[in-house]
Amino acid sequence: MNISSLLQYLISGLTTGSTYGLAALGFTIIFNSTGIINFAQGEFVMLGGMFSVFFMKWFGLPIAWAVLLAALATMIAGALIERLAIRPVKGASPINLVIVTIGVSIFIRGLAMLVWGKDTYALPAFSGDKPIAVLGAAMMPQSLWVLGVSLAMLAALKAFFSHTIQGKAMLACSFDRKAASLMGIGVERMVLLSFMISALIGAVGGAILAPITLTSFDVGVLLGLKGFAACILGGLGNPFGAALGGLVLGVLESLGAGYLSSAYKDAFAFILLLALLFVRPQGLFGRKSVKRV
Amino acid sequence: MKVRFTVVLAAVLMAVLLCAGRPAQAEDTIKIGAVLSVTGPAAFLGEPEKNTMLMVQDAVNAAGGVLGKKLEVIVYDDESDVNKAVLSAQKLIKKDKVVAVAGPSTSGNSLGIMKFFEESQVPLVSCAASEKIVNPVGKWVFSVAPLDRHAAGKILADAAKKGLKKLAILSVSDGFGQSGRAVLQELIPAKGFVLAADEVYGPKDTDMTAQLTKIKEAAPDAIIVWGTNPGPAVIARNREQLGITTPLYVCHGVASKKFIELAGSAAEGLMLPAGRLIVADQLPEANPLKKLLLDYTAKYQARYNAPVSTFGGHGWDSVSLIVKAMETAKSAKPEAIRNALEKITGYAGTAGVFTYTPENHNGLSEDAFVMVKVEKGDWRLME
Incomplete structure (x- = not known):
């Protein structure tokens, strides 16, 4: 075994893992305010990347503006989804709403394919393509962007949920909708807000990932799936758990590919995930919930 | 109410007209079929193939058709789905009664429909690259894409x-x-x-x-x-x-x-x-394929305003080879087309120079x- 290879596996794993973690973050917000898993979360990530690429292409905008506009556009898309697909069926059981989000994700993917075509697109890296050498291993500047932005978003979310009245109100909705509304919280407004925030997080994630992962209309499927796995691994509803779960999943995959077999790297990560869930069903960092339906 | 009645009437009239128009056409048209993945994940193969096949059809007809008759290429989209490919193939063979079929675009779909062509004795010229399509050799199955x-x-x-x-x-x-x-x-x-x-x-x-x-x-x-x-x-x-x-x-x-x-x-x-x-454009002038390739590129770009791909080329080759076989056989019977296809030697297509033999139904070599x-x-x- 050689140290620089091991370091390279870890760096690769952390880079891929932070992409999973970013996708996972969005799941936790909507879950926290509505108790549903939004399977269109991967589509938000895709929209962030694709909007950025096309705002740059169509309007010739500099990348920072393109990303900002893409995030706004995706936020609007998130709001529209809540208004048009989720709110009309309010009162339905969470499982029905989950199925609605699956439908929404298929719809968005189809629409993106019609508008942008089936090709893959690349976004230029934010600060160059020159790799940084770390003890014989190489790291792309974009990976630092991904890690940095993920951390910043985590901190912002933490502050939002524990220090603002809006964030606390949102949490209250997830514990008990009825009680929250009796306390004078506008539950519908909170749900709308949660969709917009998670769309924003997804879109920013999609935009900073696009230089590394490339982007296409169907990039959200895998990111959504891996993000969901990261969420489960870290414990549903815990933003820190979700981000860490993503990193753990990424590192496991990378080490599996390096030291076992690259053909079975996905299987390897998911077997460990299953094993962990047998031992700790609430995930690595989840609270043990007494009753959660 | 009145509006709806008029619409229905118009639709019925159209249907009658279309039906009436059909048999008259059939007499002087040679129909070949195509099963292509025009939509779905394999659309990057099927779409240029379909475009190219229609282009070849129009070019052949503009030059007087095949054996004095009009060529008609009936294209069905299998949506990159093997079940739809099977249905399309059966429709082409049984209902449209085509004399030969080009495609499918993907290896999986080609392998899925091959057996119907052996059964019904209609030649199939696949656009897919898998070696399993032509090895072992099936009497009625050919392919035009270079192998892995x-x-x-x-x-x-x-x-x-x-x-x-x-x-x-x-x-x-x-x-x-x-x-x-x-x-x-x-x-x-x-x-x-x-x-x-x-x-x-x-x-x-x-x-x-x-x-x-x-x-x-x-x-x-x-x-x-x-x-x-x-x-x-x-x-x-x-x-x-x-x-x-x-x-x-x-x-x-x-x-x-x-x-x-x-x-x-x-x-x-x-x-x-x-x-x-x-x-x-970088090939030496003497290369027999140069003129054909530049010609195809120019015509495709002019008509569809999209860049050419080698996949579209497979569409060109499959239909052109079927037409060529009909011309050498001086017949549009499935059996005659199959026999003529197997005897084609040194035919310049977009993928390379095709030479078919009873043992080799792919026709290309490393030289492709x-x-x-x-x-x-x-x-x-x-x-």
Whole structure:
């Protein structure tokens, strides 16, 4: 075994893992305010990347503006989804709403394919393509962007949920909708807000990932799936758990590919995930919930 | 109410007219069918194939048709789904009573519908690349796409010329990658090379540095990547990022400008076997394919305002070969077309020069490919 290879596996794993973690973050917000898993979360990530690429292409905008506009556009898309697909069926059981989000994700993917075509697109890296050498291993500047932005978003979310009245109100909705509304919280407004925030997080994630992962209309499927796995691994509803779960999943995959077999790297990560869930069903960092339906 | 009645009336009238128009046409039309993946994941194959086939149909008709009759290509979209391909094939054979079928676009769909053509004794000219389509040889099944074996052979011949001994494979875990991987696993030892590493990545993977790091430890003389976009572009970027200078071969699956666009500067210096279409303007004047390829490129771009691809070329070759077979046989009977197809020798198509025999229903050889290198963001012919 050689140290620089091991370091390279870890760096690769952390880079891929932070992409999973970013996708996972969005799941936790909507879950926290509505108790549903939004399977269109991967589509938000895709929209962030694709909007950025096309705002740059169509309007010739500099990348920072393109990303900002893409995030706004995706936020609007998130709001529209809540208004048009989720709110009309309010009162339905969470499982029905989950199925609605699956439908929404298929719809968005189809629409993106019609508008942008089936090709893959690349976004230029934010600060160059020159790799940084770390003890014989190489790291792309974009990976630092991904890690940095993920951390910043985590901190912002933490502050939002524990220090603002809006964030606390949102949490209250997830514990008990009825009680929250009796306390004078506008539950519908909170749900709308949660969709917009998670769309924003997804879109920013999609935009900073696009230089590394490339982007296409169907990039959200895998990111959504891996993000969901990261969420489960870290414990549903815990933003820190979700981000860490993503990193753990990424590192496991990378080490599996390096030291076992690259053909079975996905299987390897998911077997460990299953094993962990047998031992700790609430995930690595989840609270043990007494009753959660 | 009145409006609705008028609409219904109009629809009925149209239907009557269409039905009435049909039998009169059938007398002086030769119908061939096509089952193509015009939509769905394999649309990048089926769409240019369909466009090209309709273009060939119009060109043949403008030049007076086949055997004095009009050529009609009936295209059905299988939506990249093997079940739809089976239904389309049966519809073409039983209902439309076509004399030959071109396509399907994908290997899976071709393998799925082959047996109906043996049963109903109608020739099928597949646009897909799997070796299983023509090996073992089926009496009624032909193919026009160069085989993975041809591409792999071309890469290995180039590696031998450069004196590279230890080779590493990095292939995608889908059908395309695994078929290429199997051929490489067979040919690398058979041709006296050493297989240093054999790694795999998933079709949707976004980071292959782990696999490349492992390959780097094995210290091969060259790496062969087998996959379609965007995987190989990611690998090219990762290779540059890791500072690996080992020569990298990619396969014919990425032979489009899209690959260079996605890989950016990381594509520089990469080598691949490709059909002559992408370097048509660099071919020597004496090459018999040059005029055909430039002509196809110009006509396709003029009509569809889209870049040509080798896949569209397969559409050109399959329909042109069927037409050619009808002309040499002076008949549009399925049996006569099949027999004439098997005797075609030295026919210049977009993929290469086709020579069919009773033992070889693919008709192409390693010569269908030329080695190409990426230079200053464009393809450059190596030989």
